[in-house]
Amino acid sequence: MSIKSLQEYKLIFWDFDGVIKDSVDVKTDAYLSLFPNASKDVLKRIKIHHLEYGGISRFEKIPMYLEWVGIQPTDQVIGQYLGQFANLVVQKVISSPWVPGVEQFLKQKPVYQKFVIVTGTPQEEIQEILIPLQINQIFEHVFGAPTQKSEAINWTLQNYNIKNEETILIGDSKTDWLAAKQTGIQFLLRETKISDFSIHYSGNKIKDFIGLL
Template sequence: MTDGSRSTLQLLRTAKLVFWDFDGVIKDSVSVKTQAFERLFLPYGREVASKVREHHEANGGMSRFDKMPVYLQWAGQEVTEASVQKFCDRFSELALQAVIDAPWVSGVHAYIERHHREQPFVLVTATPQAEIETILTATGIAQCFREVHGSPTTKTAAIADTLARWQLDPGATVFVGDASADLAAAKTNQVTFVLRRTPLNERLRDGFAGPSFDDLEAGS
């Protein structure tokens, strides 16, 4: 076991509640969503598709409903509530099964399965609420989370609301994420942030001195 995973496990085990992001933290599914965005906008040219890809990779944790108006503008499409919803629905069709089929982040699935009965876990994600519920059911881990908060609820709001209702000291909880939006939500709520290191968050890693890991040991 690496020092990073060992210290992360110690931190997780002592937390009164653990907030989890999903993509890039529980499932290695960030790349499949990148591919879905690229496929969605490839009909508008490779330059647009490449620009969409780069923006998506640089803005992990940002809701697709916030990204889509920007991408539609780049594609020269009208930005309306209906057009945003249409493209978000098409994105979901491209990405849903791919996310379900994506590999688990090593050790995280085992930790969640092993400890969810004695330690409360709350999922906070930018994925739409109905979609993340479908994914959790399909992957067999829905029962592992006391609460699930998806879009349109923001991660910052979901964490704040949970802390208030559970009457918990923020410092006694942990948020495991992989993106700058996750770090910002943790900081705003004074929750300890644990960074799951990925090839896409190198810039975030460079400026982050807190606990981090690549994967957790499967026997944890």
């Protein structure tokens, strides 16, 4: 997909991990490090699931993974693991590499376009991450967990009275594609080699944002 076609959209939704920052591996490593006593098979299962469903929040993943490793997911236990996970990832996400070309792309946003983040990262955490990156002012809204991506998309479309066909979501996972499909907007995949969905997806996709300005 060319920048000319992207310029035609009035509203662009952005996933964060794997689209703005190359931080998917940071979170993969964090999930695996939470369960040092898990078997290799369970760790492999966790890794595959996380990579295939990158847009699902940790609030859904951690209780599931706890069950997979044989730990009862009580509210207290879930809270402890959520805290450990947050401590592992925030600074590493901030310092992780930009997806090539995306920083320049974001900072040269045309005035007529609106950019909105929809991410599985918790609301307070994604807002904390955006400030030192100096891109928080670029986005009209930032939606993090527990808000579902489809809910955020529908709210934004209604609030700004923008048509579905004037809108696109840039994501890197099956979860992002499903959110676009459920809300009737276009989808552009940021292609990676770590997801089976990315490898087999036959729609519009890009490897990076270099040359799109």
